[in-house]
Amino acid sequence: SQLSELKIKSEQDSSNWNTLRDELQKKLANAEKQVVKAAAAGRNTNKKKEQQQATVIESLKRDLKAKDDEISKLNLLVEELNEKVKAVDGVEELKEKIAGLEKEQEDLLVYLADQDQQSKEYRDMLRKHGEDIPLSDDDDE
Numbered sequence: 610s611q612l613s614e615l616k617i618k619s620e621q622d623s624s625n626w627n628t629l630r631d632e633l634q635k636k637l638a639n640a641e642k643q644v645v646k647a648a649a650a651g652r653n654t655n656k657k658k659e660q661q662q663a664t665v666i667e668s669l670k671r672d673l674k675a676k677d678d679e680i681s682k683l684n685l686l687v688e689e690l691n692e693k694v695k696a697v698d699g700v701e702e703l704k705e706k707i708a709g710l711e712k713e714q715e716d717l718l719v720y721l722a723d724q725d726q727q728s729k730e731y732r733d734m735l736r737k738h739g740e741d742i743p744l745s746d747d748d749d750e
Contacts, residue, residue, distance in 0.1 A: 612697060616690040623683045630676045637669040 644662045732742050 610697070612690055612694050616687065616694065619683055619687045619690060623680060623687065626676055626680045626683060630673065630680060633669055633673045633676060637666065637673060640666045640669060 640662055644659065644666065647659060647662070729745075732745070735742050
């Protein structure tokens, strides 16, 4: 169904975002290591390179946060879709119960009609044997 397809697509998107997030975390870790190495090696004279690295780190942090936000939104969407799937399953179950009850009702109506017919036949038989049986609403006058 359409909900199942949306759920699968959402899960795939979530997986893709998680992969991208992991890659961004690795890049961030590498950039931070490079900054630490530069400082430890005494490369403080190259301020421009350090500033560039700091800018890259900040950019990666922003990208990572944006991806985290998107993943959170996708997870909420998956939860909503799961709830809708459960609701649809509940509706299908209710439809099955209704169909069963309608069948049972039909069976009972047939049984009632049979009982009415049998009762009429017994009244007619008793009248033929001389019993004074008053007419019912179902009897022909």
